[in-house]
Amino acid sequence: MQLIRLLAVFLVLSGVFAPGMEAGAETVDDATLRPLIQALAAENFDETTKAVSGLAKTGDARVSAILNALTAGDLYIVKADKAVFIGKRDGSDYAATDPLTGAKLAPVPRNAAEKIKVNNRLRRDIAAAIGGLTLMSDNPAERRSAAETILKTRDPESIALLDQAIAAEKDSGIKAVMQQAKAAAVLNSTAPDDAKIAAIAEVTAGNSRDALGLLTPLQGSDGPVGDAAHSAIDSINGKLALWNGIQNIVYGLSLGSVLLLAAIGLAITFGVMGVINMAHGEMVMIGAYTTFVVQQIIRASAPGLFDYSLLIALPAAFIVSGAVGVVIERGIIRFLYGRPLETLLATWGISLVLQQAIRSWFGASNVQVGNPSWMAGSFDLGLLTLTWSRLWIIVFALSVFAVLQLVLKKTMLGLRMRAVTQNRRMASAMGIRTPWVDALTFGLGSGIAGIAGVALSQIDNVSPNLGQGYIIDSFVVVVFGGVGNLWGTLVGAMSLGIANKFLEPFAGAVLGKILVLVLIILFIQKRPRGLFALKGRAIEA
Amino acid sequence: MKAKDTLLYLDGVSVSFDGFRAINNLSLVLQAGEMRAVIGPNGAGKTTMMDIITGKTRPDTGDVYFKGEIDLTRHDEAEIALLGIGRKFQKPTVFESHTVEDNLMLALAGPRSAFSALFHRQSADEAERIDDILHTIRLHTKRDWLAANLSHGQKQWLEIGMLLAQDPKLLLVDEPVAGMTDAETAETAKLLREIAKTRSVLVVEHDMHFVRELDVKVTCLHEGSVLAEGSLDYVSNDQRVIEVYLGR
Amino acid sequence: MSSLTARFIGTFAAAAMGAALAFSPAVAADDTIKVGILHSLSGTMAISETTLKDTMLFLIDEQNKKGGVLGKKLEAVVVDPASDWPLFAEKARQLIEQDKVAAVFGCWTSSSRKSVLPVFEELNSMLFYPVQYEGEESSRNVFYTGAAPNQQAIPAVDYLAKEEGVERWVLAGTDYVYPQTTNKILKAYLNAKGVKDEDIMINYTPFGHSDWQTIVSDIKKFGSAGKKTAVVSTINGDANVPFYKELANQGIKAEDIPVVAFSVGEEELAGLDTKPLVGHLAAWNYFQSVDADANAEFIKEWHAYTKNDKRVTNDPMEATYIGFNMWVKAVEAAGTTDSNAVIDSIVGVSVPNLSGGSATMMPNHHITKPVLIGEVQDDGQFDIVYQTPGLVVGDEWSDYLPGSKDLISDWRKPMSCGNFNVVSGKCGGVTN
């Protein structure tokens, strides 16, 4: 009973003092700490850094809470007497607490306080300092981050601490990180050669890119350590070269998916219907802005749903862009069938109007579309860093493609669409309401452009110019693949993406893009009707 | 070489589009001065055959010779046209925004280079040729009309007139009477017979009355190869031809 | 012809006639002073420039509330050069010749400034240019109120080297003149400080580049050589959002590889979720977060004017503010809006800036500025981590470029020269 209550208190306390309670924490009396805390409010970062390490050296349990407050930018001084306090914004005042005791102080007006400045270096030092304090923490995540911090700082002084922690560690994952950290620290220390060579073996087995960073400085040193580092680097470089190829393919696929998404709606409005749809990019833009509006509504009314915002935005964008598409088709395009070049003119006009409309409505600047948590971050696959957003976009692009194929091949609408585009008069004679099919086809193409906008909002600017950035690439993809052939669009987009990524490393991004364009121009000479051209005598009839 | 002394010689010609064999081991020989009618159901490969002769489509395999020695598969459309093969399309194809006279002027045999065209002045000789042809195709009263304003039958004739202006050795005529009235059909048959006096003609047609009126040797195509060849009566009594036409 | 067509033609003809009427030179009212605003409101640059148009309208409004200038009200003449450089020249000419404006505030890109420069010199008018640029220019008719490279880039590099201990540098930029020049200056500067060539990586990307996977991954690779690495970014506005998104997604944190940018301000961050970017840096001469009374006042009034308390302020806005106030002060000192008089009286004019100090127009038509370095915060604002102790004078001719190190500019009489060569002792150009 007693024990449970103690545990409860302990938990509450660790909650209050956040990451800081560890086994064997010492307590230093306030009189020692006060001046050190006061020293945090130094005029320059060097002084503050000294104060931080001074605080960390005391080993006091309360220090990490104070340092965390400093990192978070919650530590202030009162301008008048330079007293340090932890502040939280509360209207025009700061609700103040004492950094040591946690006691509530009188609120400080905002203009009477000054924030203690932190920069990256300080944040790094604090993380290192806290790392030393939290290496034995009960919280596995904290232990891991502490080990990772040491891996970066390579502080030789933490070797002993790490040994202790490694011995106590149960989680094999964290243990591995700790061992890496220790090896890194050893390499950075004045340890004997054999210890260093062992450490080299240790880091080589881990993440190669980090290892490269650790080993490169050793390369120049003489003796067995230098040789070991040298051969380790060679083996890592060999591995990296292989992974570079893989990386190019994966990045190429990812770029290809973006191109595919941008072009696939056009493959319908232009490829299937023959409308030279210069307003296609604006449909993508409308989709992106729909995402923005959906997120605004969610932020305002149901913040908990934010992670689902993209899922909600998908149908919304499809409907909004699709509806705009239907209106454009009914209002303008339908008068222009059989005059494809005039559609170029009219849709160019439409694109100007839509851009200006969005600009007048939402302003000319970028609007912020957030990444839901499942789209953020990255993971490592071998030596490859894959970001979730890119991965999802590949998956998404391919699903859109698959669904579109299904719609065209398996549904009544798809059947009618194909009938109308192949032989309008015959279809109409068979009782198909061709005007409706036209409107729906154009709506479908526009709607798909809209959902592409949802995806693109995750990786690009959302501004009135969004569409303009994709329109040329989209046309090139559709034409390269072969007008009227969805598979051509898929293969075209992917091959352009991969070609671009293979050219980029040695030609640079600009020349790479130019080369791709030149290659396309030359390719069209070989296959004047694109990659997947329809053969036969029907084409020129 | 068997091709010798023939005007047009096709042997073992095959072509396929995306796996579909449009022409399958086709062989056909046309003598100089001969008129031949080619019949066959839709998809028999009639138009593709013309595409091959005129250089629009390259055969996958097989020989195509003109005048016994010229390998047509090595020439493109313009060269083949200049060799003396004229072609009329299934759908009448004239230059709709030109006048009837200009249509003929463009077709008139003569230099074809861009520079000669830039500085070309019409000679009296050419004017006379155009007058002749206009009379032949019965459009002399409409020489200033835009071709777009001609009736369907008149366009067909204009196109035939353009072939004549080209002065070819061989005319390929694809469905010349489609969409014509009976009277026009009869006139057309007369016109073609007249033409055939001086040159070879290959006519593709569906209309059996018309073919009968032409009264020439008939070749029936089916699925890209020759099914039967002979007089119309012979061909139309062939059991396989009947099957193909009536369906099975 | 359908009656609809007829009606359309009728409307069109009427519109054309109306246009022709309106096109004839406007009669300049004597009781106002016209001020031209030459910022793109459409096209690719609208994203940045629209705000400056609003700022000018706001400043003119404020000035008119205070009674205008020389007892006359100011009247804004807004045109849209539509991010089209030759159109900038046409519009500049229209503003000066036709609308007879007293001065023009405008341009963003260097190309647009280069495009209008001959027009301003020919017609002897005044342009206030509020954006940081590559330097290497000084015109009698142009006043550069944005930063020259020494007012932005060099202090930022110094800061990184000193405070963050950076030894390896990635100079990443969009492929055009400003980044190229800035990087050239920086490279010369870094080399002079003992940084070896293998520790400098220079990378250029096209305008509006949106696929940053390879480059970010290269930066990561470059940064894993055991030396502290930082990115100095001269990436142009549009391409920044995808760049930062890729950085955040690939997990490059400011503590590992900080990025210091010269073209990313509050306005650009408005399109981003800044939580993963906390700690990345920007170097400017003003931040919205500057703790000064003048700034607080300015922001308050700006919010009141735009009726939107979310509208951010940024550095080019401050530069516009300074330029405008300098012009007002110079006009009042000269007692006329005549260009020659104002150009003579504006040198030495000093007005308060928004960061609590003041800005002075120097004889080279550049101004004095403090250099601030800020770290991105999670609310899209910057936390100022460094400020130059004094003011830095804009250096139009960089000391780090061999072609320009001997040049100076002084538009005061009797020198009155934009490119005086101190070695030969001659004025190099023919600009009047």
Added chain:
Amino acid sequence: MITQWFFTHVDRRGAIVIALLVALACLVPLSNLLLPPTSALHVPTYLVSLIGKYLTYALLAVALDLVWGFCGILSLGHGAFFALGGYAMGMYLMRQIGPRGVYADPVLPDFMVFLNWKELPWFWHGFNHFWFAALMVVLVPGILAFGFGWLAFRSRVTGVYLSIITQALTYALLLAFFRNDMGFGGNNGLTDFKDILGFNIQADSTRSMLFAATALFLALAVFVTSFIVRSKLGKVLVGVRDAESRMRFLGYRVDRYKLFVWTVSAMMAGIAGALYVPQVGIINPSEFEPANSIEAVIWVAVGGRGTIIGPILGAVLVNFGKTYFTAAFPEIWLFALGALFILVTLFLPKGILGLYGTWETKRKDRIARKRSEPGSPATERATPIAEPQAAE
């Protein structure tokens, strides 16, 4: 004699336009230079260079119409030829600056000094001579067009495929010229010109002369276009536009005809660009923007494709509209411009001139038919001018 030769190659409308342009070339400079600014007939310099700019656009539009209107080749990359001509002229003007640049380098243009280049790249040699630059103005676009066309027309790239690769061409050039390493001044392009043929480029008289030159070149272009269109070659081109394969089966080497007219058109576009640059005072890569080329197509469409005057009318009207709208309604002018394009497409499918053209052709055709078949009523069945087959 000459007049007769002239009138056999130009129709009445063309002659009027040529006369008008020649008159403009004489009167505008006179009015600008001789009349006092207070005079009601004085044309201010501002308008001289503005209209001069419109006329260079009109020249580009005429060039574009020659290939699109008369031969059915829709180029979405004609801006590239225009810009190349402009760059050739810009390089000449750049070299003319000589030691008057800000760094006072006698040979190197400012931007090269500034990027620390030591010597002039090889392709800048020769541009100090006007005749060489003038030659390059037509040769560079001409050779590019010839090479591109030779490949594309021989491979029978047609329709949208051709349109899109022309767009890819101009886009690739845009990216290339943006690169500082290319040696064309990068994003800022070439600017700060001082004089042309020894005359101060900012002087009113020079501006007037440039204006006159532009008007005369446009008149020449109208004549050349008329000459081509009214020759047998022109009829072949229209034939290619309306029924390309028929032309081929008649024995015409369609690719050569296309190549000829394509190259001529590119050269005309190059001249337009060369006249444009000294009048606006800058040339930079944004002239390669695909959007600019599309806009040029729109001028032609608005004015009326397949006519000679239509493109001129369209270019001047649309650009006048742009000038006017961007000043009068800077915030919403894109609505007006966009709406103009939509309305013209919907209600004036043959452009502004198409209206007049329709009436006239109808009239002529009716007369012809009346003459041939007295008493027979003119049929209302077909459209008088056949709808030109679109690029498809």
